[in-house]
Amino acid sequence: MKQETTVAFIGAGSMAEALISGMTKTLYQPEQMVVTNRSDAKRLEYMQQTYGVRIETDKEKAVSEADIIILAMKPKDAAEGIASVAHVINEQQLIISLLAGVTTEAIVSLIGKQVAVVRAMPNTSAAIGQSATAIALGHYATDAHLAIAKTLFETVGIVAVVQEQDLHAVTGLSGSGPAYVYYLVEAMEKAADEIGLDRAVAKDLILQTIIGAAHMLKATNKHPSVLRKEVTSPGGTTEAGIGVLEHYRYQEAVIACIKRATERSEELGQALLSSVK
Numbered sequence: 001m002k003q004e005t006t007v008a009f010i011g012a013g014s015m016a017e018a019l020i021s022g023m024t025k026t027l028y029q030p031e032q033m034v035v036t037n038r039s040d041a042k043r044l045e046y047m048q049q050t051y052g053v054r055i056e057t058d059k060e061k062a063v064s065e066a067d068i069i070i071l072a073m074k075p076k077d078a079a080e081g082i083a084s085v086a087h088v089i090n091e092q093q094l095i096i097s098l099l100a101g102v103t104t105e106a107i108v109s110l111i112g113k114q115v116a117v118v119r120a121m122p123n124t125s126a127a128i129g130q131s132a133t134a135i136a137l138g139h140y141a142t143d144a145h146l147a148i149a150k151t152l153f154e155t156v157g158i159v160a161v162v163q164e165q166d167l168h169a170v171t172g173l174s175g176s177g178p179a180y181v182y183y184l185v186e187a188m189e190k191a192a193d194e195i196g197l198d199r200a201v202a203k204d205l206i207l208q209t210i211i212g213a214a215h216m217l218k219a220t221n222k223h224p225s226v227l228r229k230e231v232t233s234p235g236g237t238t239e240a241g242i243g244v245l246e247h248y249r250y251q252e253a254v255i256a257c258i259k260r261a262t263e264r265s266e267e268l269g270q271a272l273l274s275s276v277k
């Protein structure tokens, strides 16, 4: 990334913060980034104080001066947010959209110019350089744009290049994915309380259990079912515990969860299209 490249974030919420936190630890200087939002001035001040980025209440100014524009508002706010800056966007700029479910075609149409759009689905682990991000090319985006986006997201984790139609599934799987893991940890912490373990001790044990299992998956490359069987002694505690998970159809619940999240991504895209018709 050349030093003088400017990245404007439209939206200063959780995902913008995760990306800025990760990006400023690597290739990017905080001064290369300008952050704007709808109205929350305190939030902008927080971003400036925490990360040293530039902030701008004048969205048009932030956008017109940027090389890369990152759309980081909620899908429901995208039509209004994009329309408010479309007139200052030009075809030399690269638009990177984080909007769940919203197609590059819809974004091009809202901007009303033949502008390069790369659609991305990172996750909040970007904050510590551990995002699993997928990116896809819009109609007017070239391989050079893809390379720029890939370099940008590689500063915050791994990047997979996918066809745009696969981004709904990616959103349901790895975009929302950290929340599924946090939900499991919440349940483990509740269970630890109920079985009478000291909270601080349980917290450390749970965390290391999750980290250890994730590292085992990566380091051994063994199928998760093989690793699970290695834990499960016949007639032992794991078998008894997994039996309860099977009774509650745990795997079916997780599969249904990811399918529903995928479907919701499609709905969010449709809702935006209906709102601008």
Ligand SMILES: NC(=O)C1=CN([C@@H]2O[C@H](COP(=O)(O)OP(=O)(O)OC[C@H]3O[C@@H](n4cnc5c(N)ncnc54)[C@H](OP(=O)(O)O)[C@@H]3O)[C@@H](O)[C@H]2O)C=CC1
Residues within 6 Å of the ligand: 010, 011, 012, 013, 014, 015, 016, 036, 037, 038, 039, 040, 041, 043, 059, 071, 072, 073, 074, 075, 077, 080, 081, 082, 084, 098, 099, 100, 121, 122, 123, 124, 175, 176
């Ligand atoms: N959170 C996540 O894990 C992930 C989110 N995403 C996507 O990232 C996007 C942002 O999500 P998230 O950060 O969670 O959302 P947040 O609700 O945390 O933040 C949304 C931001 O958008 C701003 N905003 C709203 N309307 C406008 C507007 N018209 N012009 C400028 N800024 C506006 C808000 O400003 P204000 O507060 O002033 O209203 C706020 O700063 C979404 O599209 C989501 O689908 C993608 C991957 C993962």
Ligand SMILES: O=C(O)[C@@H]1CCC=N1
Residues within 6 Å of the ligand: 100, 171, 175, 176
């Ligand atoms: O919940 C959402 O809609 C966003 C997209 C993926 C993660 N958070």
